[in-house]
Amino acid sequence: MISFLNLKEINAQYAEELKQACSRVIDSGWYLMGKELESFESQFASYCGTKCCIGVANGLDALTLTLRAWKELGKLEDGDEVIVQANTYIASILAITVNNLKPVLVEPDEYTFNLSPHLVEKAITAKTKVLLPVHLYGQMSPMPEIMEIAHKHNLLVLEDCAQAHGAKINGKNAGNWGDAGAFSFYPGKNLGALGDAGAVTTNSAELAKAIRSLGNYGSEKKYENIYRGVNSRLDEIQAAMLNVKLPYLDAEIRQRRHISERYLNEITNPLVKLPASKNEDTHVWHLFVVMCANRESLQSYLQKQGIQTLIHYPVPPHKQQAYKGLNSLSLPKTEKIHQEVLSLPLGPTMVESDITAVVNAVNLFNI
Numbered sequence: 001m002i003s004f005l006n007l008k009e010i011n012a013q014y015a016e017e018l019k020q021a022c023s024r025v026i027d028s029g030w031y032l033m034g035k036e037l038e039s040f041e042s043q044f045a046s047y048c049g050t051k052c053c054i055g056v057a058n059g060l061d062a063l064t065l066t067l068r069a070w071k072e073l074g075k076l077e078d079g080d081e082v083i084v085q086a087n088t089y090i091a092s093i094l095a096i097t098v099n100n101l102k103p104v105l106v107e108p109d110e111y112t113f114n115l116s117p118h119l120v121e122k123a124i125t126a127k128t129k130v131l132l133p134v135h136l137y138g139q140m141s142p143m144p145e146i147m148e149i150a151h152k153h154n155l156l157v158l159e160d161c162a163q164a165h166g167a168k169i170n171g172k173n174a175g176n177w178g179d180a181g182a183f184s185f186y187p188g189k190n191l192g193a194l195g196d197a198g199a200v201t202t203n204s205a206e207l208a209k210a211i212r213s214l215g216n217y218g219s220e221k222k223y224e225n226i227y228r229g230v231n232s233r234l235d236e237i238q239a240a241m242l243n244v245k246l247p248y249l250d251a252e253i254r255q256r257r258h259i260s261e262r263y264l265n266e267i268t269n270p271l272v273k274l275p276a277s278k279n280e281d282t283h284v285w286h287l288f289v290v291m292c293a294n295r296e297s298l299q300s301y302l303q304k305q306g307i308q309t310l311i312h313y314p315v316p317p318h319k320q321q322a323y324k325g326l327n328s329l330s331l332p333k334t335e336k337i338h339q340e341v342l343s344l345p346l347g348p349t350m351v352e353s354d355i356t357a358v359v360n361a362v363n364l365f366n367i
């Protein structure tokens with residue numbers, strides 16, 4: 001069986017170092033807001049090229065607390081509009097609505113699955129305050145164009161970088177283009193903890209301070225609460241796991257690129273549409289997503305060949321029960337994407353024979 005992503009194998013590569021790091025934290029007697037977190041925040045900020053990094057409990061909180069901080073700092077108010085691509089994972093939308101902001105769902109570019117600058121401009125109204133590009137599947141959104149629109153209309157930009165650690169445009173990292181970048185270190189992400197974790201990157205010390213405080217009960221000084229905050233902290237033990245894994249991220253990205261390049265060059269089945277990618281640096285291949293009109297038969301055929309695939313995602317946010325008010329929206333490109341996408345196995349521990357097996361199986365698929 002070729003699994004979609006073998007987390008056990010991925011972490012086994014670093015098992016000795018991970019176990020030593022665990023012991024270090026256990027023996028330290030200090031489990032929150034300590035040296036491991038401090039070290040991870042400074043290393044991850046330097047990896048992304050930003051001045052600040054704030055560890056939080058997960059990727060959803062990274063998004064939510066950034067928008068919340070902008071509200072507390074007087075930059076946003078209830079009802080302000082946030083433009084986001086309609087085909088994103090639901091977390092991007094939840095972060096908007098939990099802050100009483102309004103998600104404005106726009107159709108993505110159908111080749112890259114990302115925000116299309118042209119459609120973003122069309123969606124801007126007097127209430128638009130934030131652009132929320134999601135670097136979906138690991139591919140950077142067209143940030144130079146998005147930043148130009150943001151500057152022209154005086155908008156804040158929050159990058160959802162949960163799938164794009166290490167992706168770059170013109171040498172500048174995901175999370176360093178906008179006013180803030182929200183990262184997830186969910187175990188299955190390209191940089192994954194051994195549990196939940198997340199972070200915000202930013203060059204604004206003011207924003208960093210507000211997020212840090214909001215995630216710690218709204219307090220900067222113990223027992224003095226400036227905001228009605230929440231508890232969203234990145235545990236020492238998870239920070240220690242991330243400190244072990246961050247130095248290996250670039251090598252894992254290279255292996256992901258190698259696998260994707262083989263898929264792109266060798267999959268030739270006309271029934272399977274390959275993803276479009278413009279430039280190596282801009283894509284870290286969190287997912288290799290193909291489209292197929294007979295997606296269900298392709299998936300069950302591959303399963304029978306011993307190849308596990310997943311669907312990211314089967315139902316778009318606007319068709320979810322949680323968003324009844326949006327159910328009647330018509331977003332045909334997004335709906336087609338959700339009906340046809342299938343993610344092929346892609347993980348840094350796949351070997352050449354696994355890749356060949358996937359290529360051969362996909363090429364032999366017939367209806």
Ligand SMILES: *Cc1c(COP(=O)(O)O)cnc(C)c1O
Nearest residue numbers: 058059060089091092162184186
């Ligand atoms: C995973 C993910 C999130 C949420 O991250 P969690 O750590 O699971 O909360 C947000 N946005 C996108 C695009 C994601 O893929």
